[in-house]
Amino acid sequence: MASNGIKDRVAIVGMGCTPFGEHWDKGPDDLLVDSATEAYRSAGIEPDAVDAYWLGTMGSGVSGLMLSEALKLPYKPVTRLENMCATGSEAIRNAAYAVASGAYDLVMAIGVEKLKDSGYSGLVISSPPNDGTLSNMTAPAMFSLLAPAYAKKYGVDDDQLKQVLARIAWKNHKNGAKNPKAQFRKEVPMETICKSPSVAGMLGIFDCSGVSDGSAAAVLCRAEDAHKYSKNPIFIKALSFAAGPAEGNYSQDYDFTTFPEVVASSRDAYKQAGVKDPRAEISMAEVHDCFTPTELVLMEDMGFSPRGTAWKDVLDGRFDGEGPQPVNPDGGLKSFGHPIGASGLRMMYEMWLQLRGEAGPRQINGPKLGLTHNLGGAPGRCVSFVSIVGA
Amino acid sequence: MGIVRYGSYIPYFRLQRAALGAGKGERAVASYDEDSVSMAVEAARDAARGGVAVDAVLFATTSPAYAEKLDAATIQAALDLPESIASIGLGGSTRMGMAGLLLGLDLAEAGRSALVCASDLVTGLPGGPRESQGGDGAVAFVTGRDRDSIARVLGRASSTIEILDVWRLPEERFPRQWEERFTADTMAPSIGETVKRALTAAKVEPSTLAAVILDGTNPRSMAGLPKAIGLKPEQLADPLAASVGRTGAAHAGLLLARALDQAKPGDRILVVCVADGVDALVLEATDAIKSAPPVRKVDRWIASKRNDLGYQSYLKWRGILPFEPPRRPDPERPAAPPMRRHERWKLAFVGSRCEKCRTGHLPPQRVCVKCGAVDQMRAERFADTSCQVTTYTLDHLAYSLQPPVVVGVVDYEGGGRFSCELTDVDPREVAIGNRLEMTFRRLFTAQGVHNYFWKARPGR
Numbered sequence: 001m002a003s004n005g006i007k008d009r010v011a012i013v014g015m016g017c018t019p020f021g022e023h024w025d026k027g028p029d030d031l032l033v034d035s036a037t038e039a040y041r042s043a044g045i046e047p048d049a050v051d052a053y054w055l056g057t058m059g060s061g062v063s064g065l066m067l068s069e070a071l072k073l074p075y076k077p078v079t080r081l082e083n084m085c086a087t088g089s090e091a092i093r094n095a096a097y098a099v100a101s102g103a104y105d106l107v108m109a110i111g112v113e114k115l116k117d118s119g120y121s122g123l124v125i126s127s128p129p130n131d132g133t134l135s136n137m138t139a140p141a142m143f144s145l146l147a148p149a150y151a152k153k154y155g156v157d158d159d160q161l162k163q164v165l166a167r168i169a170w171k172n173h174k175n176g177a178k179n180p181k182a183q184f185r186k187e188v189p190m191e192t193i194c195k196s197p198s199v200a201g202m203l204g205i206f207d208c209s210g211v212s213d214g215s216a217a218a219v220l221c222r223a224e225d226a227h228k229y230s231k232n233p234i235f236i237k238a239l240s241f242a243a244g245p246a247e248g249n250y251s252q253d254y255d256f257t258t259f260p261e262v263v264a265s266s267r268d269a270y271k272q273a274g275v276k277d278p279r280a281e282i283s284m285a286e287v288h289d290c291f292t293p294t295e296l297v298l299m300e301d302m303g304f305s306p307r308g309t310a311w312k313d314v315l316d317g318r319f320d321g322e323g324p325q326p327v328n329p330d331g332g333l334k335s336f337g338h339p340i341g342a343s344g345l346r347m348m349y350e351m352w353l354q355l356r357g358e359a360g361p362r363q364i365n366g367p368k369l370g371l372t373h374n375l376g377g378a379p380g381r382c383v384s385f386v387s388i389v390g391a
Numbered sequence: 392m393g394i395v396r397y398g399s400y401i402p403y404f405r406l407q408r409a410a411l412g413a414g415k416g417e418r419a420v421a422s423y424d425e426d427s428v429s430m431a432v433e434a435a436r437d438a439a440r441g442g443v444a445v446d447a448v449l450f451a452t453t454s455p456a457y458a459e460k461l462d463a464a465t466i467q468a469a470l471d472l473p474e475s476i477a478s479i480g481l482g483g484s485t486r487m488g489m490a491g492l493l494l495g496l497d498l499a500e501a502g503r504s505a506l507v508c509a510s511d512l513v514t515g516l517p518g519g520p521r522e523s524q525g526g527d528g529a530v531a532f533v534t535g536r537d538r539d540s541i542a543r544v545l546g547r548a549s550s551t552i553e554i555l556d557v558w559r560l561p562e563e564r565f566p567r568q569w570e571e572r573f574t575a576d577t578m579a580p581s582i583g584e585t586v587k588r589a590l591t592a593a594k595v596e597p598s599t600l601a602a603v604i605l606d607g608t609n610p611r612s613m614a615g616l617p618k619a620i621g622l623k624p625e626q627l628a629d630p631l632a633a634s635v636g637r638t639g640a641a642h643a644g645l646l647l648a649r650a651l652d653q654a655k656p657g658d659r660i661l662v663v664c665v666a667d668g669v670d671a672l673v674l675e676a677t678d679a680i681k682s683a684p685p686v687r688k689v690d691r692w693i694a695s696k697r698n699d700l701g702y703q704s705y706l707k708w709r710g711i712l713p714f715e716p717p718r719r720p721d722p723e724r725p726a727a728p729p730m731r732r733h734e735r736w737k738l739a740f741v742g743s744r745c746e747k748c749r750t751g752h753l754p755p756q757r758v759c760v761k762c763g764a765v766d767q768m769r770a771e772r773f774a775d776t777s778c779q780v781t782t783y784t785l786d787h788l789a790y791s792l793q794p795p796v797v798v799g800v801v802d803y804e805g806g807g808r809f810s811c812e813l814t815d816v817d818p819r820e821v822a823i824g825n826r827l828e829m830t831f832r833r834l835f836t837a838q839g840v841h842n843y844f845w846k847a848r849p850g851r
Contacts, residue, residue, distance in 0.1 A: 131733040136812075250753070251808060
């Protein structure tokens with residue numbers, strides 16, 4: 001079984017990202033025009049220079065026409081793809097492989113989601129016609145299953161765990177407050193987070209990512225061409241993706257304190273990138289903090305913290321913006337917002353800014369390797385994406 | 392011929408009559424996820440336990456789940472009974488539960504065993520006597536040959552009377568009832584005559600009866616009967632008015648089930664059911680009465696309860712009181728082809744187990760999640776398998792008539808896991824390690840289609 005990777009063969013030479021939030025005045029087509037235009041400009045190219053497109057959206061449109069019509073693309077290939085909440089990262093991965101193969105010279109990965117038009121609370125995913133036995137659990141409920149299982153396994157009591165989860169939300173809000181494009185740009189006191197109304201299990205409103213509209217885009221080319229477009233491109237070190245067999249849904253061996261899909265995809269990514277000790281070598285990460293317990297468990301699955309200790313690292317501030325290994329310096333899904341198809345690209349957008357020293361007041365000092373992690377599904381049954389990038 | 396097995400079911404919730412300003416006691420209330428069909432399945436699971444072979448399923452109710460579409464077929468499927476059996480639906484009068492039992496006994500006499508289910512969800516206009524005096528519940532009997540019976544038939548008699556007593560148009564929700572004095576006076580002679588006919592056929596002296604069950608739309612119509620035939624008060628069975636309420640078509644059977652729960656070999660039981668006529672049945676408990684008791688007796692169901700249900704919740708559950716829905720999409724109706732493809736999973740809770748590595752799969756799978764073996768599964772029913780909570784959550788966001796939705800990841804004894812909704816549960820009491828059992832429920836109704844499936848509940 002090979003996963004050879006394309007280390008240092010593909011570069012990102014331009015990116016764009018709309019503010020995330022409630023865009024009552026913009027449809028998905030407007031958001032696509034905004035992020036694509038910014039990405040073209042960032043790469044210093046005219047639209048016609050891009051040979052092919054990968055469009056990620058979970059449910060805000062169908063087919064490549066959604067993009068080609070919005071941008072009035074002149075008969076270019078546009079692939080529309082979907083991989084649940086990891087959709088945006090899938091656009092990057094497929095676009096990167098296409099330029100690496102030599103089939104195209106310059107490509108765009110773009111993602112978009114328009115969630116706020118539904119009028120519903122939280123995320124709504126429609127199912128194909130079915131037998132009526134599918135769970136009607138909401139996303140926060142599915143991820144809240146991690147909390148009691150983690151607490152029991154590692155002997156953390158409920159109050160302690162609540163503090164740990166609140167600390168994650170507090171940190172991501174603090175980071176988001178420094179980000180002009182984030183949906184929520186306000187620090188929130190720990191006390192307010194702890195007292196917020198319950199949504200599911202131990203999770204309150206502040207433990208949940210922002211439901212939002214937004215779009216982000218990246219322009220990619222082969223590494224040798226990168227300097228034609230950008231003085232300081234960033235380079236892909238690893239791209240990994242794992243879709244699980246849903247083992248946790250069937251097997252009693254799965255204990256809801258880990259995502260095996262994340263373990264598999266991060267190991268693969270570290271191998272591709274030659275990372276031996278992620279806790280020491282990864283300068284910063286944008287991870288899929290859809291709900292606070294997810295971020296906690298991810299720290300262990302990705303090897304940032306030994307098993308059973310991430311909760312202590314969280315309380316110690318290890319992953320704070322000013323900490324030794326910042327996680328979600330842009331505010332994450334929690335604070336930047338989570339327009340599904342755009343989120344993976346938004347994570348990469350933060351890498352783009354940080355590695356180029358353009359992150360303003362939240363700039364991390366001299367990052368070398370950055371990691372993005374994007375997850376779709378739920379504990380027990382999910383897809384996981386991990387990328388590693390460097391300057 | 393006689394009764395071979397039986398089972399009963401009384402839902403978990405009780406509504407205090409004091410909350411309705413309607414006197415003392417309480418009535419049984421089906422939860423928001425139950426209906427006459429799901430309750431019949433719960434009672435019939437006990438009656439049909441251990442794979443009793445039956446040739447027909449009969450279902451009697453005045454509150455059918457569907458006006459058109461055979462509820463008995465849903466019961467057949469939920470019990471994982473073979474398709475090669477007959478089915479009959481009975482309705483239109485609360486006497487039809489008793490009539491179904493008599494018909495089942497006729498089938499037994501003809502050499503065919505029957506599963507007779509009677510179930511009712513009794514709903515009256517707010518403020519009326521049917522609301523306060525009615526109850527929800529179900530009962531099931533398997534009828535068969537004399538030598539298999541726990542109670543055999545000694546005699547029986549019936550009458551049919553055309554009278555405007557209780558009535559309801561097909562499109563109406565709530566029945567109406569004529570003034571009781573008229574119906575009582577008019578029905579009483581027929582009741583006495585029919586009972587005497589049954590006792591004569593049975594060659595039984597009233598004074599030798601161990602239990603007498605009197606059930607009907609109008610208790611007043613039977614008030615004079617005990618004296619007329621010389622019964623002592625202690626022979627009369629408790630009508631469960633204070634603890635359950637009259638459970639419509641199920642009630643005579645439910646009281647019979649309770650009498651059987653308490654019967655000794657040789658005990659003779661008279662059952663009288665009055666509605667649009669009279670059915671009277673005299674039974675004698677056989678020596679087998681103690682050999683095959685139901686898993687749960689009626690008194691156990693009565694004792695297993697939560698009696699703090701608010702009147703407003705009750706009205707909401709019954710669809711009488713409109714309420715503000717959550718900002719979530721309405722449930723989608725299930726589709727016919729996938730329901731049919733997955734019928735044994737959906738209705739009988741049949742998963743699969745890998746023949747190579749024994750891993751259990753819910754829902755059934757073709758490829759083993761552990762060893763990868765393809766198409767080497769055998770079907771396994773998990774409906775009666777004990778299980779426990781591995782992790783859980785309370786979902787305050789999901790659509791439900793009774794938020795929060797309690798969801799547990801449930802592990803089955805012998806292997807197998809499923810994430811399912813918990814019901815009849817106090818959200819504050821859920822914990823990792825709780826033992827649960829499965830129960831057949833109506834999850835929701837969408838675009839005119841009932842969606843039945845299984846949930847887990849704490850042991851009752």
